[in-house]
Amino acid sequence: xxxxxxxxxxxxxxxxxxxxINCAYENTAFDYFPWYQQFPGKGPALLIAIRPDxxxxxxxxxxxxxxxxxxxxxxxxxxxxxxxxxxxFCAASRRGSTLGRLYFGRGTQLTVWP
Amino acid sequence: DSGVTQTPKHLITAxxxxxxxxxxxxxxxxxxxxxxxxxxxxLQFLIQYYNGEERAKGNILERFSAQQFPDLHSxxxxxxxxxxxxxxxxxxxxxxxxxxELFFGEGSRLTVL
Numbered sequence: 001x002x003x004x005x006x007x008x009x010x011x012x013x014x015x016x017x018x019x020x021i022n023c024a025y026e027n028t029a030f031d032y033f034p035w036y037q038q039f040p041g042k043g044p045a046l047l048i049a050i051r052p053d054x055x056x057x058x059x060x061x062x063x064x065x066x067x068x069x070x071x072x073x074x075x076x077x078x079x080x081x082x083x084x085x086x087x088x089f090c091a092a093s094r095r096g097s098t099l100g101r102l103y104f105g106r107g108t109q110l111t112v113w114p
Numbered sequence: 115d116s117g118v119t120q121t122p123k124h125l126i127t128a129x130x131x132x133x134x135x136x137x138x139x140x141x142x143x144x145x146x147x148x149x150x151x152x153x154x155x156x157l158q159f160l161i162q163y164y165n166g167e168e169r170a171k172g173n174i175l176e177r178f179s180a181q182q183f184p185d186l187h188s189x190x191x192x193x194x195x196x197x198x199x200x201x202x203x204x205x206x207x208x209x210x211x212x213x214x215e216l217f218f219g220e221g222s223r224l225t226v227l
Contacts, residue, residue, distance in 0.1 A: 002156075032214045043116060043204050043218030044157070089157065091214070098170040099214040100147050100206075104157040 003027055004092050006105025013112050019077040021108045023090035026071065030092040032099050035064065035075050038087045038107075047088070048075075080112045117141065118219035120205050126225045132193040135222045139186055139207030145169070146188040147208075147216060148180055152201035163188055164211045195226045 006023045013019045023033075034049035050057045050064040050073065057064045063076040077084055087109050091102040117140035127133055139146050148160040150173075159172035163182035174180075177195075182188045192199060202223050206216035 034214050041220065043118070043206070043220050044216075045116065045218065046215050049214060093214050095212075098162055099212050100145065100162055100208060100216055101159045101170050101172060102157075102214060102216070103159075106156045 002106065003103040004090060004105045006090050006108060008108060009106070010109045011111070013080045013110065015080065015082060015112055015114050017080050017112075019080045019084070019110055019112070020074060021088055021090070021110070022072065022074045023105050024070075024072045025092050025103075027092070027094070027103075028071070029094040030103075031095055032093045033064070033066065033073050034091050034093075034102070035062075036089045036091060036104075038089065044089060077110075080110075082112045082114050085110055085112050116217040116219060118205055118207050118217050120203075120219035120222050122222055123220065124223045124225075126227060127195060128227055129195055129197060131195050131226075132191065133195065133224065135190040135192070135203050135205075135224075137188045137190070137205030137207075137219060139188070139205070140217055143207035143209050143217070144186065145208045145211050145213075146182055146186070147206040148174075148188070148190050149204040149206065149218075150201050151204060151221070154198075157204075160190070169211060192224070197226050200224055200226045 036044035038044040090105040119138040160174040162169040202221045206218040
């Protein structure tokens with residue numbers, strides 16, 4: 001059973017546009033929500049992360065929005081660039097186990113056209 | 115470059131065989147994680163070691179085993195291989211034991227024929 005559900009599976013955006021990727025979870029014990037970015041032939045790399053005590057976190061062009069009551073969180077990429085073309089994974093983990101035990105979504109393949 | 119080194123990068127073997135994947139964590143990182151990435155299951159946590167001790171176990175098959183050595187490198191042993199074990203195996207490391215900020219290597223692609 002997929003503990004973190006991610007959509008869409010693929011996304012095509014024009015340069016300068018906004019990319020939005022959504023994730024949902026069921027386990028209310030999750031309290032750490034990172035996003036990882038993966039380029040072809042490389043391992044995932046941490047992009048940005050949020051804890052449920054805040055509703056939004058912004059780092060440069062990347063913003064996580066978090067809705068605790070709906071058990072949803074999303075990644076917004078503003079002013080999307082061709083270099084952002086990659087696969088993005090949302091994930092979740094919880095204290096009491098180990099935060100490094102990440103439950104990943106299935107990934108979104110983002111393509112940004114120049 | 116994450117600083118995590120995995121070998122081999124590619125491995126092709128036959129069903130029933132045994133292989134060993136090796137991981138060197140970033141300098142100073144005490145925690146090592148193994149993840150499996152496949153088309154069927156996506157990215158799945160297998161196991162975590164911290165300073166030589168097993169810390170957490172995920173969806174790791176009994177045919178698979180791992181260990182972390184005193185020099186902190188880790189090995190993932192896969193035995194009695196089946197076609198379904200074909201996947202990309204990632205090692206990741208972190209400085210502390212309890213963090214979601216992991217540094218992933220580039221993976222070892224295993225193909226079982």
